[in-house]
Amino acid sequence: MTRRTRTVALTASAVVIALGATACGGSSSNTSSGAPTKGGTLTILNDGDYDHIDPQRAYTTEASSMDYELVRTLTGWEETGAKPKLVGDLATDTGTPSKGATVWTFHLRHGIKWQDGTDVTAQDVKYGVERAFSPDINGGPPYASQWLAGGDSYKGPYKGRQLSSIQTPDTHTIVFHLNQPVADFNETTAMTGWSAVPKAHDTGSTYDTHVWSDGPYMIKSYSKAKELVLVRNKYWSRSTDPIREQNVDEIDAKFGQDQSAIDQQIKSDAGTGQTAITQTPIAGSDLTSIANDPSLKSRFYKIAAPGINYMAINTRRVKDIKVRKAIEYAVDKTTARGAFGGAAYGDYATSMLAPGIDGHKDFNLYSSDPAGDLTKAKALMKQAGDPKLTMSLAVENIKTQEDFADAVKNALAKIGITVNISPIDKNNYFSTVDNVKNQYDLTWGDWIADWPNASTVLPTLFDGRQIKRLPQSNNDLSYLNDPKVNAQIDKIGKMTDIKQRNAAYGDLDEQIMKDAAVVPLMYMNFSDLGGSKVGGVIDDTIMAEPSLVHVYVTH
Structure with missing residues (x-):
C-alpha cells in the first residue's frame, strides 16, 4: 500500500505465510497523557484529499486509517500491546480455515448496527466484497479477484449477479471458497475491502461521499478536496468493538493547505493547532528541524x-x-x-x-x-x-x-x-x-x-x-x-x-x-506531528500511520 499512496499489498504467493505475522515499527506514544477525555473536535490537516474512502476502493494509508473510523472489517489489528495482534472485528474471532485453507468461515458479532440502527448482516459483508469486482469500483486491492473461486470472471453485483464462492448460510455466518490455499487469508480480511456495505445505501462510483457507517463515526458532510466532517454514530457500541473508542464528538479533516504550512501550524501549537494532527508526511524542508527539536518530541511520530x-x-x-x-x-x-x-x-x-x-x-x-x-x-x-x-x-x-x-x-x-x-x-x-x-x-x-x-x-x-x-x-x-x-x-x-x-x-x-x-x-x-492537546494516538505499524482509534482531545 502507499502513503496517500498504497498501504499494503498481498498476492497469491502469500499462501504459506505464518499466521499472525506482524509489522515492526516505533513504540506506541501519546501526545497527551492521562485518562481519555470525552468530547471536543479533532482536526486533521492534510495537504490533499483521500483518493477514495469507499472501503472497496481505499488503498492508501491515510484513507484506510480514516476508514477505520467509519467501517468495520472482518478482522483487524489491535495495536495497544508490544506487537500488533490480529483479532476479530466484525467477526467474533480471526476465522476458521478448512479443507487445507481453501475455505474460510467467519461468524459475525451480534449487536453491530448501521448508522440508522439496522443490523449489520453477513449478506451486507458479501455484498460489500462483491461490489469490489465491478469495473466502476476500481483502485482497491486485487486479492478478492485473485483468490475467490470464480472471481476472475465475475463483474460485480450491479446487474443482479452474485458470486457463488461467497456463501451466507445465515445472517451471521459468511464462508469464502478460495481457488487455492491461503494460510493468512484472515490477515487480508483486516483490509477495508472486506467490510460490509448495505445494498440499499450503495451509490456505486459515488459511494466515496456517502459511505454508510457501522463504525464509531459517520459522515456529516464531505466536500471533495476541501473538507470531510465526521460525527458520532449513536448506534455504535464499544461493547461490540475490540479495537476502537469513540472519544471525540467530531473529526474535521481539512485538505488543500501546503504541507509546510500545516507543519508550522501544528508546530506553533496555537489555536486549532493544539487539537490537530496530520496524516500526511512532514514536508522534506521541515523534517530535519522538527525531528531534532526536543520540545516537539512528545508529539512527533516517527514510524x-x-x-x-x-x-x-x-x-x-x-x-x-x-x-x-x-x-x-x-x-x-x-x-x-x-x-x-x-x-x-x-x-x-x-x-x-x-x-x-x-x-x-x-x-x-x-x-x-x-x-x-x-x-x-x-x-x-x-x-x-x-x-x-x-x-x-x-x-x-x-x-x-x-x-x-x-x-x-x-x-x-x-x-x-x-x-x-x-x-x-x-x-x-x-x-x-x-x-x-x-x-x-x-x-x-x-x-x-x-x-x-x-x-x-x-x-x-x-x-x-x-x-x-x-x-x-x-x-x-x-x-x-x-x-x-x-x-x-x-x-x-x-x-x-x-x-x-x-x-x-x-x-x-x-x-x-x-x-x-x-x-x-x-x-x-514516516513522520507526522500532532498538537499538545491530542492524546491517545498510537503508532499503527501495519500502515505506518498515527492510529486514531483511541484518539481524544483535552480541554
Whole structure:
C-alpha cells in the first residue's frame, strides 16, 4: 500500500505465510497523557484529499486509517500491546480455515448496527466484497479477484449477479471458497475491502461521499478536496468493538493547505493547532528541524515503515536495458533523499525489500556511492549509441516531490536525458498513474507491505500479468512483464518451507534489479506531528500511520 499512496499489498504467493505475522515499527506514544477525555473536535490537516474512502476502493494509508473510523472489517489489528495482534472485528474471532485453507468461515458479532440502527448482516459483508469486482469500483486491492473461486470472471453485483464462492448460510455466518490455499487469508480480511456495505445505501462510483457507517463515526458532510466532517454514530457500541473508542464528538479533516504550512501550524501549537494532527508526511524542508527539536518530541511520530520509496522505469517505453542501467547509476540518491527530508526520512535503498521484511537480502548491483557513478552511466549510454532522449517523470504536485523531480532531472541531464516533469494532482495521483492509459517513462512511487513479508511487495509490484488484468488499478508501474519473474512468483507461492521461500524472494528481488526496472531510493520512515492537546494516538505499524482509534482531545 502507499502513503496517500498504497498501504499494503498481498498476492497469491502469500499462501504459506505464518499466521499472525506482524509489522515492526516505533513504540506506541501519546501526545497527551492521562485518562481519555470525552468530547471536543479533532482536526486533521492534510495537504490533499483521500483518493477514495469507499472501503472497496481505499488503498492508501491515510484513507484506510480514516476508514477505520467509519467501517468495520472482518478482522483487524489491535495495536495497544508490544506487537500488533490480529483479532476479530466484525467477526467474533480471526476465522476458521478448512479443507487445507481453501475455505474460510467467519461468524459475525451480534449487536453491530448501521448508522440508522439496522443490523449489520453477513449478506451486507458479501455484498460489500462483491461490489469490489465491478469495473466502476476500481483502485482497491486485487486479492478478492485473485483468490475467490470464480472471481476472475465475475463483474460485480450491479446487474443482479452474485458470486457463488461467497456463501451466507445465515445472517451471521459468511464462508469464502478460495481457488487455492491461503494460510493468512484472515490477515487480508483486516483490509477495508472486506467490510460490509448495505445494498440499499450503495451509490456505486459515488459511494466515496456517502459511505454508510457501522463504525464509531459517520459522515456529516464531505466536500471533495476541501473538507470531510465526521460525527458520532449513536448506534455504535464499544461493547461490540475490540479495537476502537469513540472519544471525540467530531473529526474535521481539512485538505488543500501546503504541507509546510500545516507543519508550522501544528508546530506553533496555537489555536486549532493544539487539537490537530496530520496524516500526511512532514514536508522534506521541515523534517530535519522538527525531528531534532526536543520540545516537539512528545508529539512527533516517527514510524518505521516496512516499505520503499522508489522510481519506476517504464520498461515498455525505455526498452534498452543499457539506458535503464545508466539511469540506475546516474540518479543521485543524496539529493533525492534531501528533497524528502534527509537522513530522518530513511536509509538509502539498494533493493526493493526493506530490512525487516522477511526475504530481504543485502545486495547492491549498481553504484556503491549513493551520489551515483556518472562514469559508468555515461559509458552505458555510449554503449547504447548515445541517444538523446526525452522522458516524462510523474510526481505529485507538492513541493517535496517537485524538488525530488528536479533532482532527477538534473542528474539525468548529465547523461544526455532530458526530463519533462509531469506534476499530477496529489488528490488523484495513484488513481492516475495506476491506470494503464496513463503511462510515463519514469514514475515516482512508494510501497508499504501489508505486513513485513516479501509476498506483500514483489508480486504486487512486478507481476506483469496484472497489467492486463487490472488496467485501472495496475501497481506494476515499471510495466515489467518478464516471464521468468512471473514464473518465479508462481513457484515461490507454492513453497511450503518458509526459509526456502524467503531466500527465493531475496533472489527474485535481485533478478528484478538486474532488469533495471526500478530505482530504489530510500527505506522509509514516516513522520507526522500532532498538537499538545491530542492524546491517545498510537503508532499503527501495519500502515505506518498515527492510529486514531483511541484518539481524544483535552480541554
